[in-house]
Amino acid sequence: MKKLVFIISLAIVAVSCGEKKEQKATSETAVLEGTIKIDGSSTVFPVTEAVAEEFRTAQPKVKVTIGVSGTGGGFKKFSRGETNLSNASRPIKDKEKAACAENNINYLELEVAYDGLAVLVNPENDWVDNFTVEELKKIWEPAAQGVIMKWNQIRPEWPNEEIHLFGPGVASGTYDYFTEAVVGKSGSSRGDFTASEDDHVLVQGIVGDKYALGFFGLAYYSENKDKLSLIGVHNGAEIVKPTLETVSNGTYRPLSRPLFLYVNSTSVKSPEVIEFVNFYIDNAAELSQDVGYIPLPSELYTKQKENFNAFVKANKK
């Protein structure tokens, strides 16, 4: 009998949940149609995809297509007016700005979330407490290949043991970003480390190796907190570990960066794009956290929204 009551109540809850959702969808603005084309960074892709998925429940008739050509490839299409929105893991470059101007494309830059890189070692590693950016550079720059092989080459008091390096593969945006922030040139690093696009491989490698050092997106660290130990990075003034707070207030430098969404002015004439971007800003905080990034402070989201609304108004005619 008890079981029956339980099942019935469960069914009622389920049914009422379903109703709520429907109400929410119908109570929003009129049903829109159309296609929104997005392309760009693979780093921003997970956030945009999560937003698009949620958006589908709210506006099932709007088709959202998201490509992953990388930030640069995305801007190329964006500057030719082939896409409505562009995902970017760095601000637009002057060259790309010029290309947009050439084709009479006005745009607005919106920040949607932060991405942080975590520097990690094995929990049994009891000698490392922090790295300076120079030390990280010394370890990872191309000149280190075959030269910097032991821990005590970085600081003399560290053990005379081989250092085992793990990092994302060259195809990942994380690799580009890390090399740019640490080595100074995107895509430039030593080649004798375990490089894998599969973050699980990196986690496994560091977990099983006392002398390991690796880096990858903060999102992956938060899934494996108990198995890895996070190392703080000296930003010039103090030692900072990446957390929600240090990433969003910018003190975890240089290993954190904002992620962007670019909107062009012709697209904001169509109501489905306006609706989508508003939806994006409203949900970015929650969804970026879901996919492992760090949300902006809420006042920044409000500001993004104001900017966007002003941009829409200015381009209405």
Add this chain to the structure above:
Amino acid sequence: MRKIKELVIEKSLLTSALVTIAITFGIIAVLAFEAFQFFTEVSIVDFFTDTQWTPLFTDKHYGILPLLSGTFLTSFIAISVALPVGLSISIYLSEYAPKSFRKTVKPLLELLAAVPSVVYGFFALIVVTPFLQQFIPGLAGFNSLSAGIVMGIMIIPFVSSISEDALYAVPKDLKEASYGMGATKLQTAFKVVVPAASSGIIVSIILAISRAIGETMIVAIAAGQQPRLTLDPTVPVETITAFIVQVSLGDVQHGSIEYRTIFAAGITLFVLTFLLNTLSYRIRKKYQEKYE
């Protein structure tokens, strides 16, 4: 009518044989073509003498030696495990074990080869490596030792099955002559039967080596992805096969030099296994003539 039927059957059988040959030649042609393109950009001397393999990075080096050393190191460890174990099993089964036991154990042993190698790979990474780390403190999470050992377990049936067949095929008169001279069972097994079957045993070993060199999943999962020229079994290495997997999974551009490296690596691998298989074929032919 009957003649036509015969003809159709004959021709269709011939076609299926030709199709396999055509496919083999097609593969060789593609490999050779892409590898040729690769060698127009990279000198073949550098390919065999450079000690660094970093085609995906800024400081590009195209020395196959680190990949070869990784491949040989894991294969050597595998053979060191598979040879003594496999040979002991085969001698026991053919010389000592009762017939009924032999009949049940042999298929069970062959099951070892039927386990998917991806399962072995995870077994090496998740079970064998942590176990070995209790005894070898400096053992890295990815290493050639545990990958090699597990690969050795996988190829035991290659050694045991084929050499057991060879031992079993040694003519009875040889053994009886040996007993007649007053030799014990052990002396007969090791001094008469094993030498008589030696070419068969060698074939089994070569085939096992060839299998170990071409094995992919175990080493890709458990041996690491860091090409380095070393004979130290405790550190991560990368084999030729693991490199091919790594590049195929990443997004290198088709037609680029990075993309062609996998064909250069692939043809090296192909030449290796081709030589080994030809060698074993030659030896087997010689051995068949011996007692027939």
